[in-house]
Amino acid sequence: MPLLNNTSFAGVDATAPCSPLNCIWLGAVARPLRLPQLGHIYLLFPGETAVSCNNSTLHPNQYSLFTAQTEALTLEPIAPDASPTLLLLLSPGFILEMAHFLNIPDSLNHLLHSISLPQGDELSFLLAELVTVCTPPAQQNTAEELMLEVVGEVLRLMQLRQQALRTLAHHKQSTIDDLLPRLLQARQYVEARYLQPIKVAGVAEVVALSEFHFARLFKAAFDMSLHQFVMRLRLDEAHRCLLTTDVSVTELGLHVGYSSLSSFIHAFKRRFGFSPAHYQRQLKMSRIEQAG
Known part of the structure; x- marks a missing residue:
């Protein structure tokens, strides 16, 4: 190359x-x-x-x-x-x-x-x-x-653009040409700031859409609400942190925006199928086996 x-x-x-x-x-x-x-x-x-x-x-x-x-x-x-x-x-x-x-x-x-x-x-x-x-x-x-x-x-x-195009197919082409870039910009905006406080109104303002219109279009285009998208990004960040650091589960929950430890553990288990503590133990055992 x-x-x-x-x-x-x-x-x-x-x-x-x-x-x-x-x-x-x-x-x-x-x-x-x-x-x-x-x-x-x-x-x-x-x-x-x-x-x-x-x-x-x-x-x-x-x-x-x-x-x-x-x-x-x-x-x-x-x-x-x-x-x-x-x-x-x-x-x-x-x-x-x-x-x-x-x-x-x-x-x-x-x-x-x-x-x-x-x-x-x-x-x-x-x-x-x-x-x-x-x-x-x-x-x-x-x-x-x-x-x-x-x-x-x-x-x-x-893939994201194709998914969004399918859900917007009933709109006129001129409307799609206007809305698709805004929805993609909104998604990228959130991906760059998901650990910060994010509100629907704030993201809608960034892409110059009304709060209600934006929330409805985002969910239709990406098959999840903005809140669900933010939570998924934060849980994925927690998963990465467990792989690369020895942070405690309590600290990790706070890092990704959960004030309640039980809520964080429940959400993590629902997304990945195991609790963060269990995953942390499995990683430690795996590292010990590799070292030995």
Whole structure:
């Protein structure tokens, strides 16, 4: 997988309508930069300053995908800055092959194109890690492993969009084009802030929808209420913490927003099939066996 240089896209040669290559470009956008039209899906992760792509501004706390393969794309700096911008060039053939396996349709443009998403979710964490490992001296093997994880997250986003599209199918196309980006932005917004106090009204305001309209659409699109989504994210965080730390169950419950220990234990067991204390004991036994 090529790591492209700062002044050109050397090594990306189109021998067919779409390039078979997945590539990574990391550099400062100091001047307008025309992207090669080789059929790639572009994943843009700005540095510490905003950049523009075809009049769509991305701020440092956002990222976006661009999939309109017939549209010429140009990156432009908003203000002079030396911080690096990360650009992933994903081969659509590679993505589509994996999407077909998951029964995701070919409508990549409608599912992914030019939706500004807030950083703070799993995908943006992977992209930030890619910036680190691609900064010279680049760690090629680690970059390739992270790239596969990024593709997995892109496929997850495609599944979410397809799920939302199915539930919104009875709306006019113009309504879908307006609502789908807002619902996806809301979901990403929550994924980036789920340990903070989150209210339906606050998220609805972020995506410029009424509280009632947003709550109804979110539940219809993702088959769960906003509250259920937040609770699931918090319980998943608790599960991760048990894997990586020795935090007590009481402290863990408080960490993920439960003031009642019994409520936390009940919710955790309902989601995973076992109590946090039981899971913690099993992990300790497993570590002892591995050490011995």
